Amino acid sequence: MIDLPAADRHHLLVTGATGLLGSYLVRDLLLDGQPLAVVVRRSRRESPEARVERLVARWEHELGKRLPRPRVFAGDLTKPRCGLADADLDWIGRHCSGLLHNAASLSFRGSDRAAEPWLSNVTGVANMLAVVRAADLEHLHHVSTAYVCGLRIGTVAEDDLMVGQDFGNDYERSKVEAEAMVRAAEGPATTTIYRPSIIVGDSHTGFTSTYHGLFAVLRLGHTLQTKVALGTTSGPALLRLLGIDPANHKNFVPVDWVSEVIAHCVQRPEARGRTFHVTHPEPVSNVAIGTLVQEAVERFSRAASPDDPQRCDEQWFADNLAAQLDVYRSYFRNDPTFDRTNTEAVAGHLPCPTLDHPRLMRMARFAIDEDFGRAPRLSPRAVGAVPGAASSPAG
Ligand SMILES: NC(=O)c1ccc[n+]([C@@H]2O[C@H](COP(=O)([O-])OP(=O)(O)OC[C@H]3O[C@@H](n4cnc5c(N)ncnc54)[C@H](OP(=O)(O)O)[C@@H]3O)[C@@H](O)[C@H]2O)c1
Structure with missing residues (x-):
């Protein structure tokens, strides 16, 4: 490996790359020429490296073109400093300028703060913020959820967070705490928040890898x-x-559009420091x-x-x-009405x-x-068109 001076901090560190949204973020950021480093944990059967290789190879197969490989770090949010070794932190500090923290547990219920969703979403954010400090990362991007609004009705502004609202489940509570911690974090020069509503499949192929909502x-x-x-x-x-x-x-949003908007905003200096409701204008x-x-x-x-x-x-x-x-x-x-002023201002040219x-x-x-x-699946594939289905996305 060639050592680079601190000025060459071109990589973006990404978490949750193996998840539904994360896999699209990896695709879109790599296609945009953004060098990536990813923090991924082992699965029951595969090493972090094998998981990422399978993911990138899957996109190469689908796109019919070669993609660069992200640098892979084995890590788990639930461990101090996400389980990253000193040498890993050293590499991240010399090569990465920012973090896109997308990983989270989507478990809905659980009041035990030593278990999910609290473990990955709150303890995990604290551990990730320790990595941000240790590696002196300048730009922090955090994937939150539109449902930090809890049970609010009416119109929710993009900057609203804790306004005394009640919540529908423990996941929402854990994500609101996480977002508050991220906003209060000292260290990064800018903190940008993305709040998708309910993510559904790919608007082109129907692909999904999670089955909530x-x-x-x-x-x-x-x-x-x-x-x-x-x-x-x-x-x-x-x-x-x-x-x-x-x-x-x-309010449902297709995963490919959520990724497109976040990948766009991550790379635009004018987006930094804002909060975005990545929500659909037509529920x-x-x-x-x-x-x-x-x-x-x-x-x-x-x-x-x-x-x-x-x-x-x-x-x-x-x-x-x-x-x-x-x-x-x-x-x-x-659902309440999610105000989309920031999203319109920075990503209005990307209609949902x-x-x-x-x-x-x-x-x-x-x-x-x-x-x-439950069916064995090796790669996402386009579902044959449903008779009468639109063959290309609107906009
Ligand atoms: N899905 C929605 O409707 C929705 C709506 C609004 C916001 N969001 C937010 O969007 C983000 C991505 O969600 P998603 O739908 O893509 O979820 P997902 O498919 O379940 O992916 C979650 C990702 O986080 C990783 N992760 C979870 N716990 C971890 C831990 N302890 N250590 C390391 N990695 C961990 C998972 O890794 P493994 O593969 O190893 O499990 C996976 O890569 C989350 O922040 C979520 O809160 C989702």
């Missing part, structure tokens, strides 16, 4: 269709059963979600057969549902693709074809 309700409809011989599934009836108000709206109504679930499971899920020995009865479904009702309700409560029925159907089909992450 929209996909959780879809999965419920799919389970009903495939395991319980009830006859025709009714999406609107399912929403009623879940206590989801059809008059409410949810989706719960009525549209009900229709989507119904149509998607009727078209793409195999219907339960009365002769199937694996078939479950309605009581099984009701019991399983009861255990998870509060999670669904906290997800599908009404319309989440119309054909595009949402493509995402639903991907999730069902992948059996919500």
Whole structure:
């Protein structure tokens, strides 16, 4: 390795590269020519290096072009200084000028602060801030969530944080604490915050690697269709059963657009120091979600057969549902209006693709074809176009 003087700090340190949003950020930043270093933990089967190699190779396959490799550091947010060795910190200090902290636990429930989501989201942020100080990183970028607003209604400004609001779950509480710690951090010259709303699949291919939110309700409809011989599934009836108000709206954003906006802002000096609501200007109504679930499971899920020995009865479904009702309700409560002044000012030329029925159907089909992450998957692939689906993103 060639030693570089401190002036050559061109790399951006990124966390959460192996996650849904992180994998797109890696793609977009590498395509923009931004040299990257990533902090990645081992998985059960693979080393951090192998995970990153698989991720970059997957994009190369999809894009049909070579990409540079990020420098990989084995690290875990839950460990002091994220488990990075002195030599790692030395390299980061000499080569990196900023951190894009995107890693987080998306566990919704857990009051034990020694477990998730607190461990990665609060202790993990404290550990990451120690890395920022040790490596003297100048620019801090943090991926928060629009739902730091908790249960607020009305209009939420991009700079609002703790205004006495209540929260829907422990994940939101942990993310609000994390954002407060990041804002208060001493050391970096600038701190920039990105607050996406609910991230769904890729607007072009339907690809996703996580199945929260929209996909959780879809999965419920799919389970009903495939395991319980009830006859025709009714999406609107399912929403009623879940206590989801059809008059409410949810703010979904496609992962490729969220990444495009963040990658753009990270590289623009005029974006530094601001907070961005990376949210959709046109939320989706719960009525549209009900229709989507119904149509998607009727078209793409195999219907339960009365002769199937694996078939479950309605009581099984009701019991399983009861255990998870509060999670669904906290997800599908009404959203406030997220003010987008900063996002419009810096990334207004990157319009968010319309989440119309054909595009949402493509995402639903991907999730069902992948059996919500249970089917073995080596690479993201475009889902064959749903008849009538838009073939290119709006804008
Ligand atoms: N998904 C949404 O709807 C949504 C909405 C708003 C904001 N966000 C925010 O967006 C960011 C990315 O979310 P996502 O949807 O891409 O989640 P994701 O797919 O679950 O990815 C999470 C990433 O964080 C890493 N990570 C978690 N805990 C870690 C730890 N202790 N040490 C090291 N790495 C750790 C994971 O690594 P492994 O692969 O090793 O697990 C993974 O790379 C998060 O900050 C999240 O809060 C997400």
